[in-house]
Amino acid sequence: xxTKFYLALSVMLSFTLMSFNCSGDDDSPxxxxxxxxxxxxxxxxxxxTWRIANFNDSGQDETSDFTGYDFxxxxxxxLIATNGTTTLTGTWSVTDDSSSDDSSSDDDIDxxxxxxxxxxxxxxxxxxxxxxxxxxxxxxxLIDISGGxxxxxxxxxxxx
Numbered sequence: 001x002x003t004k005f006y007l008a009l010s011v012m013l014s015f016t017l018m019s020f021n022c023s024g025d026d027d028s029p030x031x032x033x034x035x036x037x038x039x040x041x042x043x044x045x046x047x048x049t050w051r052i053a054n055f056n057d058s059g060q061d062e063t064s065d066f067t068g069y070d071f072x073x074x075x076x077x078x079l080i081a082t083n084g085t086t087t088l089t090g091t092w093s094v095t096d097d098s099s100s101d102d103s104s105s106d107d108d109i110d111x112x113x114x115x116x117x118x119x120x121x122x123x124x125x126x127x128x129x130x131x132x133x134x135x136x137x138x139x140x141x142l143i144d145i146s147g148g149x150x151x152x153x154x155x156x157x158x159x160x
Contacts, residue, residue: 049159055126056153058153079114113128142156143155
């Protein structure tokens with residue numbers, strides 16, 4: 001009788017321990033998988049030409065530095081800025097950067113912009129891994145909190 005009791009007790013203990021090792025989230029897809037949202041943002045950016053409606057660099061409005069420029073986000077990752085006489089070519093991407101140090105969010109999606117220009121060029125100010133505030137079919141709103149000086153930069157593209 002004691003043997004059956006100990007056997008039953010050990011079986012119940014085993015099932016109890018196994019139930020603690022399993023969790024309900026094991027069956028669900030990765031909760032931090034942002035691939036669908038990234039594709040939506042990429043499709044929005046690639047859907048036409050854009051202009052900078054607002055660029056605020058640490059409290060200073062520098063929108064006028066980009067007046068007259070149209071921005072084209074191409075599917076090959078190239079970014080073209082042109083005002084009819086001057087054309088600059090850079091790169092852009094949207095990345096799932098969960099390990100980024102610029103946000104405490106676990107699902108940090110970055111809108112990356114890079115123009116290979118000298119630091120004295122206005123377009124150098126756009127080079128960053130921007131956090132996305134919001135996107136719509138007509139607007140892409142971005143923000144960056146600088147690690148160096150703690151300033152906040154705001155960049156808003158509006159569709160032409």
